[in-house]
Amino acid sequence: xxxxxxxxxxxxARQTVNRWIxxxxxxxEGLNGVKGGRARLIHVxxxxxxxxxxxxxxxxxxxxxxxxxxxxxxxxxxSNLYPGIIETLESMTKPEQKRLDALLKREGIHGFxxxxxxxxxxx
Numbered sequence: 729x730x731x732x733x734x735x736x737x738x739x740x741a742r743q744t745v746n747r748w749i750x751x752x753x754x755x756x757e758g759l760n761g762v763k764g765g766r767a768r769l770i771h772v773x774x775x776x777x778x779x780x781x782x783x784x785x786x787x788x789x790x791x792x793x794x795x796x797x798x799x800x801x802x803x804x805x806x807s808n809l810y811p812g813i814i815e816t817l818e819s820m821t822k823p824e825q826k827r828l829d830a831l832l833k834r835e836g837i838h839g840f841x842x843x844x845x846x847x848x849x850x851x
Contacts, residue, residue, distance in 0.1 A: 729770050730759065736823060739785065739830035745770075752779055785834065 731749070735742040749756055749768070754776055759767035770776060780786055820828065832840055841847035 729772055731768055731770060734770060736826060738780070738783070739827070739834055748779060752776075 731742050731745045735745045738745075748754065749770065752775060755771040755773065756768040757771070759769050817825065817828075831843075835843065838847060
């Protein structure tokens with residue numbers, strides 16, 4: 729598995745995976761033919777699996793985060809808004825869509841809106 733594949737599947741940055749490789753001493757090998765020559769394949773052995781399973785996001789299913797989010801009264805968007813949102817989502821690459829999905833599952837809609845700087849202030 730490449731560092732990018734692992735990062736994407738866990739919803740973390742590639743730099744985070746590279747830090748784990750250094751800190752944990754995971755076995756890797758160079759991946760030829762990649763621009764810059766810095767791509768690596770990670771040998772997913774028992775140590776890698778143990779570390780991944782120790783991550784809070786893996787130990788706790790995403791549904792728990794959804795349950796912890798307070799229910800908000802979101803208005804149904806006007807019909808003029810739907811086409812723009814759909815067009816934006818469809819123009820995203822598959823990896824971008826997966827990262828957005830992971831972000832929404834991890835942060836919830838309120839966390840997503842907060843990151844965009846458009847969340848309503850809590851009363």
